[in-house]
Amino acid sequence: GAGVSQSPRYKVAKRGQDVALRCDPISGHVSLFWYQQALGQGPEFLTYFQNEAQLDKSGLPSDRFFAERPEGSVSTLKIQRTQQEDSAVYLCASSTDRGSEQYFGPGTRLTVT
Amino acid sequence: GESVGLHLPTLSVQEGDNSIINCAYSNSASDYFIWYKQESGKGPQFIIDIRSNMDKRQGQRVTVLLNKTVKHLSLQIAATQPGDSAVYFCAERSGNFNKFYFGSGTKLNVKP
Numbered sequence: 001g002a003g004v005s006q007s008p009r010y011k012v013a014k015r016g017q018d019v020a021l022r023c024d025p026i027s028g029h030v031s032l033f034w035y036q037q038a039l040g041q042g043p044e045f046l047t048y049f050q051n052e053a054q055l056d057k058s059g060l061p062s063d064r065f066f067a068e069r070p071e072g073s074v075s076t077l078k079i080q081r082t083q084q085e086d087s088a089v090y091l092c093a094s095s096t097d098r099g100s101e102q103y104f105g106p107g108t109r110l111t112v113t
Numbered sequence: 114g115e116s117v118g119l120h121l122p123t124l125s126v127q128e129g130d131n132s133i134i135n136c137a138y139s140n141s142a143s144d145y146f147i148w149y150k151q152e153s154g155k156g157p158q159f160i161i162d163i164r165s166n167m168d169k170r171q172g173q174r175v176t177v178l179l180n181k182t183v184k185h186l187s188l189q190i191a192a193t194q195p196g197d198s199a200v201y202f203c204a205e206r207s208g209n210f211n212k213f214y215f216g217s218g219t220k221l222n223v224k225p
Contacts, residue, residue: 042204048212102213
């Protein structure tokens with residue numbers, strides 16, 4: 001079946017612009033995670049949803065980052081007033097329930113110039 | 114965050130040899146560990162997992178060993194193949210059930 005998909009795959013933004021990154025999880029997966037992966041580093045947790053409820057957003061680096069999953073399926077990660085340090089790959093993962101194996105999407109590579 | 118690190122950032126092995134990738138973790142309360150493989154331009158791919166009540170788990174060509182005494186995790190790949198070339202991450206779960214902490218990764222190069 002289809003895996004986790006993310007769009008766009010690549011995004012170039014000028015500093016100060018807003019961006020929206022989309023994640024389509026595997027159908028039926030209740031848990032959804034966002035991670036930020038800097039070049040040469042491991043993924044770092046940003047936020048977690050169980051269905052439409054955002055249960056943990058402790059990893060969001062600033063109030064410029066906002067995530068939503070209004071209908072418990074597709075999720076959007078929004079970054080306002082992008083800065084150069086926001087340049088990274090943003091990974092989305094989904095799982096059937098909390099704590100079980102997470103399936104990752106290919107990521108969106110964001111470059112802020 | 115938790116400290117999950119790897120001893121060797123780059124590992125080069127000959128095709129057919131066995132590979133061992135190591136990982137140290139800092140939180141003795143971590144109860145679940147996963148090894149991921151990440152190829153260039155792709156998201157991490159699950160390889161194998163192990164819970165803290167186990168010392169060893171085997172999969173197809175892969176074995177994970179957990180030493181809770183020294184908080185050490187290792188991934189063994191038997192008969193390494195060129196397709197195994199990638200970056201490998203260990204990840205631990207501790208405390209909060211929904212949050213995993215990843216190490217910085219080890220790049221495995223398999224020489225033909």
